[in-house]
Amino acid sequence: MKTRERILRASLTLFNEEGESNVSTVDIADVLDISPGNLYYHFKGKEPIIAELFDQFEREINQVLKAPIKKALAIEDNWVFFYILFEEIYDFRFFYRNITSLTEQYPKLATQFRKLIRSKRQTIASILDTLRKVGFLEMTPEECILLAERCTVHVTYWPSYQELVSPKLTTGEAIHAGVHTLIGQIAPYLPEGRQEFLALIDEFYSNTQE
Amino acid sequence: MKTRERILRASLTLFNEEGESNVSTVDIADVLDISPGNLYYHFKGKEPIIAELFDQFEREINQVLKAPIKKALAIEDNWVFFYILFEEIYDFRFFYRNITSLTEQYPKLATQFRKLIRSKRQTIASILDTLRKVGFLEMTPEECILLAERCTVHVTYWPSYQELVSPKLTTGEAIHAGVHTLIGQIAPYLPEGRQEFLALIDEFYSNTQE
DNA sequence: GTCTATATTAGGATAGAC
DNA sequence: GTCTATCCTAATATAGAC
Numbered sequence: 001m002k003t004r005e006r007i008l009r010a011s012l013t014l015f016n017e018e019g020e021s022n023v024s025t026v027d028i029a030d031v032l033d034i035s036p037g038n039l040y041y042h043f044k045g046k047e048p049i050i051a052e053l054f055d056q057f058e059r060e061i062n063q064v065l066k067a068p069i070k071k072a073l074a075i076e077d078n079w080v081f082f083y084i085l086f087e088e089i090y091d092f093r094f095f096y097r098n099i100t101s102l103t104e105q106y107p108k109l110a111t112q113f114r115k116l117i118r119s120k121r122q123t124i125a126s127i128l129d130t131l132r133k134v135g136f137l138e139m140t141p142e143e144c145i146l147l148a149e150r151c152t153v154h155v156t157y158w159p160s161y162q163e164l165v166s167p168k169l170t171t172g173e174a175i176h177a178g179v180h181t182l183i184g185q186i187a188p189y190l191p192e193g194r195q196e197f198l199a200l201i202d203e204f205y206s207n208t209q210e
Numbered sequence: 211m212k213t214r215e216r217i218l219r220a221s222l223t224l225f226n227e228e229g230e231s232n233v234s235t236v237d238i239a240d241v242l243d244i245s246p247g248n249l250y251y252h253f254k255g256k257e258p259i260i261a262e263l264f265d266q267f268e269r270e271i272n273q274v275l276k277a278p279i280k281k282a283l284a285i286e287d288n289w290v291f292f293y294i295l296f297e298e299i300y301d302f303r304f305f306y307r308n309i310t311s312l313t314e315q316y317p318k319l320a321t322q323f324r325k326l327i328r329s330k331r332q333t334i335a336s337i338l339d340t341l342r343k344v345g346f347l348e349m350t351p352e353e354c355i356l357l358a359e360r361c362t363v364h365v366t367y368w369p370s371y372q373e374l375v376s377p378k379l380t381t382g383e384a385i386h387a388g389v390h391t392l393i394g395q396i397a398p399y400l401p402e403g404r405q406e407f408l409a410l411i412d413e414f415y416s417n418t419q420e
Numbered sequence: 421g422t423c424t425a426t427a428t429t430a431g432g433a434t435a436g437a438c
Numbered sequence: 439g440t441c442t443a444t445c446c447t448a449a450t451a452t453a454g455a456c
Contacts, residue, residue, distance in 0.1 A: 037442075
Protein backbone atom coordinates (compact mmCIF):
# COMPACT_ATOMS: atom_id res chain seq x y z
CA MET A 1 0.00 0.00 0.00
CA LYS A 2 1.23 3.47 -0.85
CA THR A 3 2.37 5.70 2.01
CA ARG A 4 -0.30 8.23 1.25
CA GLU A 5 -3.02 5.61 1.67
CA ARG A 6 -1.37 4.19 4.80
CA ILE A 7 -1.42 7.63 6.36
CA LEU A 8 -5.14 7.92 5.73
CA ARG A 9 -5.90 4.51 7.21
CA ALA A 10 -3.72 5.01 10.26
CA SER A 11 -5.16 8.46 10.86
CA LEU A 12 -8.71 7.17 10.72
CA THR A 13 -7.93 4.41 13.20
CA LEU A 14 -6.14 6.75 15.58
CA PHE A 15 -8.80 9.43 15.35
CA ASN A 16 -11.54 6.91 16.09
CA GLU A 17 -9.65 5.39 18.99
CA GLU A 18 -8.08 8.40 20.63
CA GLY A 19 -10.15 11.29 19.38
CA GLU A 20 -8.91 13.66 16.72
CA SER A 21 -7.63 16.32 19.11
CA ASN A 22 -5.53 13.80 20.99
CA VAL A 23 -3.67 12.68 17.89
CA SER A 24 -0.77 14.76 16.56
CA THR A 25 0.98 14.50 13.20
CA VAL A 26 3.93 13.02 15.08
CA ASP A 27 1.68 10.31 16.56
CA ILE A 28 0.49 9.35 13.11
CA ALA A 29 4.04 9.23 11.76
CA ASP A 30 5.07 7.17 14.80
CA VAL A 31 2.61 4.33 14.32
CA LEU A 32 3.61 4.14 10.65
CA ASP A 33 7.33 4.24 11.45
CA ILE A 34 7.89 7.14 9.13
CA SER A 35 9.27 10.58 9.90
CA PRO A 36 7.05 13.62 10.46
CA GLY A 37 8.80 15.20 7.50
CA ASN A 38 7.68 12.37 5.31
CA LEU A 39 4.11 12.75 6.48
CA TYR A 40 4.25 16.43 5.61
CA TYR A 41 5.43 15.53 2.15
CA HIS A 42 2.13 13.74 1.54
CA PHE A 43 -0.22 15.96 3.56
CA LYS A 44 0.42 19.48 4.72
CA GLY A 45 -1.00 18.60 8.13
CA LYS A 46 -4.00 17.13 9.88
CA GLU A 47 -6.49 19.34 8.13
CA PRO A 48 -6.03 17.93 4.61
CA ILE A 49 -6.03 14.42 6.07
CA ILE A 50 -9.34 15.08 7.76
CA ALA A 51 -10.72 16.74 4.64
CA GLU A 52 -9.90 13.69 2.56
CA LEU A 53 -11.32 11.32 5.15
CA PHE A 54 -14.50 13.31 5.17
CA ASP A 55 -14.79 13.19 1.40
CA GLN A 56 -14.42 9.45 1.59
CA PHE A 57 -17.08 9.25 4.30
CA GLU A 58 -19.37 11.50 2.30
CA ARG A 59 -19.11 9.29 -0.76
CA GLU A 60 -19.82 6.13 1.20
CA ILE A 61 -22.72 7.53 3.17
CA ASN A 62 -24.27 8.96 0.04
CA GLN A 63 -24.25 5.48 -1.42
CA VAL A 64 -26.14 4.29 1.63
CA LEU A 65 -28.55 7.21 1.56
CA LYS A 66 -29.60 6.96 -2.01
CA ALA A 67 -30.12 3.19 -1.93
CA PRO A 68 -33.52 3.04 -0.20
CA ILE A 69 -35.05 5.73 -2.36
CA LYS A 70 -34.88 3.57 -5.41
CA LYS A 71 -37.51 1.06 -4.50
CA ALA A 72 -40.58 0.77 -2.37
CA LEU A 73 -39.29 -0.72 0.82
CA ALA A 74 -40.17 -3.87 2.63
CA ILE A 75 -40.14 -3.37 6.37
CA GLU A 76 -37.03 -5.39 6.95
CA ASP A 77 -35.18 -3.38 4.36
CA ASN A 78 -35.62 -0.41 6.64
CA TRP A 79 -34.00 -2.14 9.55
CA VAL A 80 -31.15 -3.12 7.33
CA PHE A 81 -30.93 0.43 6.10
CA PHE A 82 -30.56 1.77 9.63
CA TYR A 83 -28.02 -0.91 10.53
CA ILE A 84 -25.92 0.01 7.55
CA LEU A 85 -26.27 3.69 8.29
CA PHE A 86 -25.08 3.20 11.86
CA GLU A 87 -22.25 0.98 10.75
CA GLU A 88 -21.03 3.59 8.33
CA ILE A 89 -21.16 6.19 11.07
CA TYR A 90 -19.22 3.92 13.41
CA ASP A 91 -16.49 3.50 10.82
CA PHE A 92 -15.94 7.24 10.88
CA ARG A 93 -17.17 7.89 14.36
CA PHE A 94 -14.53 10.47 15.28
CA PHE A 95 -16.45 12.94 13.12
CA TYR A 96 -19.50 12.45 15.30
CA ARG A 97 -17.81 12.32 18.67
CA ASN A 98 -16.96 15.97 18.55
CA ILE A 99 -18.85 17.53 15.75
CA THR A 100 -18.81 20.95 17.34
CA SER A 101 -15.11 21.26 18.00
CA LEU A 102 -14.22 19.78 14.62
CA THR A 103 -16.49 22.17 12.77
CA GLU A 104 -15.11 25.08 14.79
CA GLN A 105 -11.58 24.14 13.92
CA TYR A 106 -12.21 23.27 10.29
CA PRO A 107 -14.98 25.57 9.09
CA LYS A 108 -15.28 23.82 5.74
CA LEU A 109 -16.44 20.75 7.61
CA ALA A 110 -19.36 22.65 9.09
CA THR A 111 -20.84 23.28 5.67
CA GLN A 112 -20.27 19.73 4.52
CA PHE A 113 -21.63 18.26 7.71
CA ARG A 114 -24.74 20.37 7.59
CA LYS A 115 -25.35 19.25 4.05
CA LEU A 116 -24.86 15.64 5.05
CA ILE A 117 -27.33 15.93 7.90
CA ARG A 118 -29.83 17.52 5.57
CA SER A 119 -29.49 14.55 3.21
CA LYS A 120 -29.95 12.15 6.05
CA ARG A 121 -33.06 13.91 7.23
CA GLN A 122 -34.36 14.03 3.71
CA THR A 123 -33.85 10.33 3.14
CA ILE A 124 -35.35 9.35 6.46
CA ALA A 125 -38.30 11.64 5.80
CA SER A 126 -39.01 10.04 2.45
CA ILE A 127 -38.77 6.53 3.88
CA LEU A 128 -41.22 7.46 6.61
CA ASP A 129 -43.46 9.21 4.16
CA THR A 130 -43.59 6.14 1.98
CA LEU A 131 -44.53 4.01 4.97
CA ARG A 132 -47.16 6.57 5.87
CA LYS A 133 -48.65 6.63 2.39
CA VAL A 134 -49.03 2.87 2.20
CA GLY A 135 -50.76 3.00 5.58
CA PHE A 136 -48.10 1.17 7.50
CA LEU A 137 -47.65 4.21 9.72
CA GLU A 138 -50.52 6.32 10.90
CA MET A 139 -49.55 9.97 11.15
CA THR A 140 -50.03 13.35 9.59
CA PRO A 141 -47.44 14.76 7.19
CA GLU A 142 -46.46 17.26 9.90
CA GLU A 143 -45.85 14.50 12.40
CA CYS A 144 -43.84 12.73 9.75
CA ILE A 145 -41.50 15.70 9.41
CA LEU A 146 -41.05 16.01 13.15
CA LEU A 147 -40.37 12.31 13.44
CA ALA A 148 -37.79 12.46 10.66
CA GLU A 149 -36.01 15.23 12.48
CA ARG A 150 -35.95 13.28 15.74
CA CYS A 151 -34.64 10.23 13.93
CA THR A 152 -31.91 12.37 12.40
CA VAL A 153 -30.84 13.65 15.80
CA HIS A 154 -30.91 10.07 16.99
CA VAL A 155 -28.66 8.60 14.31
CA THR A 156 -26.32 11.56 14.60
CA TYR A 157 -25.80 11.51 18.34
CA TRP A 158 -26.64 8.02 19.48
CA PRO A 159 -23.06 6.74 19.13
CA SER A 160 -21.74 9.55 21.33
CA TYR A 161 -24.43 9.00 23.90
CA GLN A 162 -23.81 5.30 23.99
CA GLU A 163 -20.09 5.77 24.36
CA LEU A 164 -20.63 8.15 27.23
CA VAL A 165 -23.12 6.14 29.25
CA SER A 166 -22.02 2.60 28.39
CA PRO A 167 -18.42 2.75 27.21
CA LYS A 168 -17.96 -0.98 27.57
CA LEU A 169 -20.42 -2.10 24.91
CA THR A 170 -19.07 -3.66 21.76
CA THR A 171 -19.72 -1.83 18.53
CA GLY A 172 -22.24 -4.48 17.50
CA GLU A 173 -24.19 -4.13 20.71
CA ALA A 174 -24.12 -0.36 20.51
CA ILE A 175 -25.42 -0.41 16.95
CA HIS A 176 -28.18 -2.83 17.78
CA ALA A 177 -29.22 -0.71 20.75
CA GLY A 178 -29.23 2.31 18.46
CA VAL A 179 -31.46 0.67 15.88
CA HIS A 180 -33.73 -0.73 18.56
CA THR A 181 -34.20 2.68 20.15
CA LEU A 182 -34.73 4.24 16.76
CA ILE A 183 -37.39 1.72 15.79
CA GLY A 184 -38.97 2.29 19.19
CA GLN A 185 -39.42 5.84 18.05
CA ILE A 186 -41.31 4.79 14.97
CA ALA A 187 -43.33 2.03 16.59
CA PRO A 188 -45.95 4.23 18.28
CA TYR A 189 -47.22 5.27 14.87
CA LEU A 190 -48.10 1.72 13.96
CA PRO A 191 -51.86 1.34 13.86
CA GLU A 192 -51.50 -1.78 15.97
CA GLY A 193 -49.13 -4.34 17.39
CA ARG A 194 -46.23 -2.12 18.34
CA GLN A 195 -45.02 -4.52 21.04
CA GLU A 196 -44.76 -7.33 18.55
CA PHE A 197 -42.92 -5.04 16.19
CA LEU A 198 -40.21 -4.33 18.73
CA ALA A 199 -39.86 -8.02 19.49
CA LEU A 200 -39.35 -8.69 15.81
CA ILE A 201 -36.38 -6.38 15.62
CA ASP A 202 -34.65 -8.20 18.47
CA GLU A 203 -35.28 -11.48 16.76
CA PHE A 204 -33.83 -10.08 13.59
CA TYR A 205 -30.75 -9.04 15.51
CA SER A 206 -30.30 -12.48 17.08
CA ASN A 207 -30.40 -14.02 13.64
CA THR A 208 -27.62 -11.80 12.37
CA GLN A 209 -25.43 -12.87 15.29
CA GLU A 210 -25.27 -16.50 14.27
CA MET B 211 -16.87 40.94 42.90
CA LYS B 212 -13.82 38.97 43.97
CA THR B 213 -11.27 38.10 41.29
CA ARG B 214 -11.81 34.41 41.82
CA GLU B 215 -15.49 34.77 41.08
CA ARG B 216 -14.82 37.03 38.09
CA ILE B 217 -12.54 34.38 36.64
CA LEU B 218 -15.29 31.79 36.89
CA ARG B 219 -17.88 34.04 35.25
CA ALA B 220 -15.60 35.15 32.44
CA SER B 221 -14.47 31.59 31.79
CA LEU B 222 -18.04 30.35 31.52
CA THR B 223 -18.92 33.11 29.06
CA LEU B 224 -15.84 32.51 26.95
CA PHE B 225 -16.24 28.74 26.99
CA ASN B 226 -19.86 29.03 25.89
CA GLU B 227 -19.08 31.51 23.15
CA GLU B 228 -15.81 30.21 21.77
CA GLY B 229 -15.72 26.60 22.87
CA GLU B 230 -13.54 25.43 25.74
CA SER B 231 -10.66 24.27 23.60
CA ASN B 232 -10.41 27.62 21.84
CA VAL B 233 -9.98 29.52 25.09
CA SER B 234 -6.58 29.67 26.78
CA THR B 235 -5.72 30.84 30.28
CA VAL B 236 -4.21 33.94 28.66
CA ASP B 237 -7.50 34.68 26.89
CA ILE B 238 -9.35 34.54 30.17
CA ALA B 239 -6.81 36.78 31.85
CA ASP B 240 -7.04 39.19 28.90
CA VAL B 241 -10.78 39.83 29.04
CA LEU B 242 -10.47 40.43 32.77
CA ASP B 243 -7.46 42.73 32.37
CA ILE B 244 -5.43 40.74 34.80
CA SER B 245 -2.13 38.97 34.27
CA PRO B 246 -1.87 35.24 33.57
CA GLY B 247 0.21 35.00 36.73
CA ASN B 248 -2.65 36.40 38.73
CA LEU B 249 -5.05 33.90 37.22
CA TYR B 250 -2.70 31.09 38.21
CA TYR B 251 -2.69 32.40 41.74
CA HIS B 252 -6.42 31.67 41.95
CA PHE B 253 -6.65 28.56 39.79
CA LYS B 254 -3.85 26.25 38.80
CA GLY B 255 -5.16 26.19 35.21
CA LYS B 256 -8.25 25.52 33.14
CA GLU B 257 -8.95 22.16 34.70
CA PRO B 258 -9.81 23.42 38.20
CA ILE B 259 -11.88 26.20 36.65
CA ILE B 260 -13.87 23.69 34.66
CA ALA B 261 -14.21 21.41 37.65
CA GLU B 262 -15.67 24.22 39.72
CA LEU B 263 -18.01 25.29 36.92
CA PHE B 264 -19.24 21.74 36.64
CA ASP B 265 -19.91 21.52 40.36
CA GLN B 266 -21.94 24.66 40.07
CA PHE B 267 -23.86 23.28 37.11
CA GLU B 268 -24.44 20.01 38.92
CA ARG B 269 -25.92 21.77 41.92
CA GLU B 270 -28.24 23.87 39.79
CA ILE B 271 -29.41 21.05 37.57
CA ASN B 272 -30.06 18.85 40.57
CA GLN B 273 -32.34 21.55 41.91
CA VAL B 274 -34.25 21.40 38.63
CA LEU B 275 -34.34 17.63 38.55
CA LYS B 276 -35.66 17.03 41.99
CA ALA B 277 -38.38 19.68 41.73
CA PRO B 278 -40.95 17.74 39.65
CA ILE B 279 -40.70 14.61 41.73
CA LYS B 280 -42.19 16.33 44.72
CA LYS B 281 -45.69 16.68 43.45
CA ALA B 282 -48.09 15.09 41.04
CA LEU B 283 -47.67 17.12 37.91
CA ALA B 284 -50.11 19.11 35.90
CA ILE B 285 -49.43 18.86 32.19
CA GLU B 286 -48.21 22.40 31.86
CA ASP B 287 -45.78 21.90 34.69
CA ASN B 288 -44.06 19.38 32.49
CA TRP B 289 -43.56 21.85 29.69
CA VAL B 290 -42.18 24.31 32.18
CA PHE B 291 -39.95 21.61 33.55
CA PHE B 292 -38.45 20.94 30.14
CA TYR B 293 -38.07 24.63 29.41
CA ILE B 294 -36.17 25.11 32.63
CA LEU B 295 -34.06 22.05 31.98
CA PHE B 296 -33.07 23.29 28.53
CA GLU B 297 -32.38 26.77 29.88
CA GLU B 298 -30.06 25.38 32.50
CA ILE B 299 -28.26 23.38 29.84
CA TYR B 300 -27.93 26.45 27.65
CA ASP B 301 -26.34 28.39 30.49
CA PHE B 302 -23.57 25.81 30.62
CA ARG B 303 -23.77 24.66 27.05
CA PHE B 304 -20.03 24.34 26.50
CA PHE B 305 -20.17 21.14 28.53
CA TYR B 306 -22.63 19.72 26.01
CA ARG B 307 -21.06 20.98 22.84
CA ASN B 308 -18.15 18.65 23.17
CA ILE B 309 -18.92 16.15 25.82
CA THR B 310 -16.59 13.57 24.37
CA SER B 311 -13.45 15.66 24.08
CA LEU B 312 -14.03 17.24 27.47
CA THR B 313 -14.47 13.91 29.17
CA GLU B 314 -11.40 12.57 27.39
CA GLN B 315 -9.33 15.47 28.58
CA TYR B 316 -10.71 15.62 32.09
CA PRO B 317 -11.56 12.05 33.07
CA LYS B 318 -13.20 13.10 36.33
CA LEU B 319 -15.84 14.84 34.24
CA ALA B 320 -16.79 11.59 32.54
CA THR B 321 -17.89 10.04 35.82
CA GLN B 322 -19.78 13.12 36.90
CA PHE B 323 -21.43 13.55 33.54
CA ARG B 324 -22.54 9.94 33.41
CA LYS B 325 -24.09 10.31 36.82
CA LEU B 326 -25.84 13.48 35.75
CA ILE B 327 -27.29 11.82 32.69
CA ARG B 328 -28.49 8.93 34.78
CA SER B 329 -30.30 11.37 37.07
CA LYS B 330 -31.87 13.07 34.11
CA ARG B 331 -33.08 9.79 32.67
CA GLN B 332 -34.38 8.76 36.06
CA THR B 333 -36.34 11.96 36.54
CA ILE B 334 -37.78 11.91 33.05
CA ALA B 335 -38.72 8.26 33.48
CA SER B 336 -40.60 8.95 36.67
CA ILE B 337 -42.45 11.88 35.15
CA LEU B 338 -43.51 9.74 32.21
CA ASP B 339 -44.42 6.89 34.48
CA THR B 340 -46.64 9.15 36.52
CA LEU B 341 -48.39 10.32 33.37
CA ARG B 342 -48.75 6.71 32.31
CA LYS B 343 -50.23 5.62 35.62
CA VAL B 344 -52.86 8.35 35.63
CA GLY B 345 -53.79 7.26 32.11
CA PHE B 346 -52.66 10.42 30.40
CA LEU B 347 -50.20 8.40 28.34
CA GLU B 348 -51.00 5.01 26.95
CA MET B 349 -47.94 2.77 26.94
CA THR B 350 -46.36 -0.23 28.54
CA PRO B 351 -43.73 0.19 31.25
CA GLU B 352 -41.15 -1.05 28.74
CA GLU B 353 -42.11 1.58 26.21
CA CYS B 354 -41.94 4.10 28.99
CA ILE B 355 -38.31 3.22 29.69
CA LEU B 356 -37.37 3.41 26.03
CA LEU B 357 -39.12 6.74 25.69
CA ALA B 358 -37.31 8.11 28.72
CA GLU B 359 -34.00 7.13 27.19
CA ARG B 360 -34.83 8.81 23.89
CA CYS B 361 -35.91 11.94 25.73
CA THR B 362 -32.62 11.91 27.60
CA VAL B 363 -30.65 11.71 24.38
CA HIS B 364 -32.80 14.51 23.07
CA VAL B 365 -32.26 16.96 25.92
CA THR B 366 -28.57 16.12 25.98
CA TYR B 367 -27.81 16.62 22.31
CA TRP B 368 -30.53 18.86 20.96
CA PRO B 369 -28.58 22.08 21.63
CA SER B 370 -25.58 20.77 19.67
CA TYR B 371 -27.76 19.61 16.83
CA GLN B 372 -29.57 22.90 16.67
CA GLU B 373 -26.35 24.86 16.70
CA LEU B 374 -25.02 22.77 13.87
CA VAL B 375 -28.00 22.87 11.53
CA SER B 376 -29.43 26.30 12.39
CA PRO B 377 -26.66 28.36 13.92
CA LYS B 378 -28.57 31.59 13.50
CA LEU B 379 -31.45 30.83 15.85
CA THR B 380 -31.68 32.78 19.07
CA THR B 381 -31.38 30.84 22.28
CA GLY B 382 -35.07 31.30 22.97
CA GLU B 383 -36.06 29.93 19.59
CA ALA B 384 -33.68 27.01 19.92
CA ILE B 385 -35.06 26.11 23.32
CA HIS B 386 -38.63 26.31 22.12
CA ALA B 387 -37.83 24.12 19.14
CA GLY B 388 -36.18 21.66 21.51
CA VAL B 389 -39.19 21.47 23.79
CA HIS B 390 -41.54 21.26 20.83
CA THR B 391 -39.65 18.35 19.32
CA LEU B 392 -39.42 16.68 22.70
CA ILE B 393 -43.14 16.97 23.28
CA GLY B 394 -43.68 15.65 19.76
CA GLN B 395 -41.93 12.55 20.98
CA ILE B 396 -44.36 12.09 23.81
CA ALA B 397 -47.48 13.05 21.88
CA PRO B 398 -47.97 9.75 20.00
CA TYR B 399 -48.67 8.02 23.30
CA LEU B 400 -51.64 10.22 23.97
CA PRO B 401 -54.81 8.18 23.67
CA GLU B 402 -56.24 10.93 21.49
CA GLY B 403 -55.87 14.47 20.22
CA ARG B 404 -52.15 14.57 19.65
CA GLN B 405 -52.42 17.30 17.02
CA GLU B 406 -54.23 19.56 19.43
CA PHE B 407 -51.62 18.82 22.02
CA LEU B 408 -48.81 20.05 19.83
CA ALA B 409 -50.74 23.18 18.97
CA LEU B 410 -51.15 23.87 22.67
CA ILE B 411 -47.44 23.91 23.26
CA ASP B 412 -46.93 26.51 20.55
CA GLU B 413 -49.63 28.63 22.05
CA PHE B 414 -47.96 28.30 25.41
CA TYR B 415 -44.72 29.50 23.86
CA SER B 416 -46.35 32.53 22.23
CA ASN B 417 -47.74 33.54 25.60
CA THR B 418 -44.35 33.46 27.22
CA GLN B 419 -43.02 35.78 24.51
CA GLU B 420 -45.24 38.68 25.44
C1' DG C 421 -3.23 39.75 45.42
C1' DT C 422 -1.14 41.24 41.58
C1' DC C 423 2.45 42.11 38.41
C1' DT C 424 6.52 41.13 35.02
C1' DA C 425 9.50 38.07 33.27
C1' DT C 426 10.73 33.78 31.98
C1' DA C 427 10.87 28.67 31.62
C1' DT C 428 8.87 24.58 29.57
C1' DT C 429 6.65 21.93 26.43
C1' DA C 430 4.11 20.15 22.60
C1' DG C 431 2.49 20.55 18.28
C1' DG C 432 2.78 22.28 13.65
C1' DA C 433 5.76 23.13 9.95
C1' DT C 434 9.92 23.53 6.70
C1' DA C 435 14.77 23.19 4.62
C1' DG C 436 18.09 20.52 2.77
C1' DA C 437 20.70 16.08 2.50
C1' DC C 438 20.18 11.44 0.70
C1' DG D 439 9.95 9.63 -1.29
C1' DT D 440 12.15 9.68 2.82
C1' DC D 441 15.08 11.22 6.51
C1' DT D 442 17.34 14.44 10.03
C1' DA D 443 17.59 18.62 11.94
C1' DT D 444 15.63 22.63 13.17
C1' DC D 445 12.38 26.47 13.65
C1' DC D 446 8.16 28.75 15.04
C1' DT D 447 4.31 29.34 17.70
C1' DA D 448 0.89 29.05 21.21
C1' DA D 449 -0.25 27.42 25.60
C1' DT D 450 0.92 26.05 30.19
C1' DA D 451 3.14 27.06 34.23
C1' DT D 452 6.27 29.18 37.76
C1' DA D 453 9.58 32.45 40.25
C1' DG D 454 10.27 36.51 42.38
C1' DA D 455 9.48 41.58 42.79
C1' DC D 456 5.97 44.90 44.42
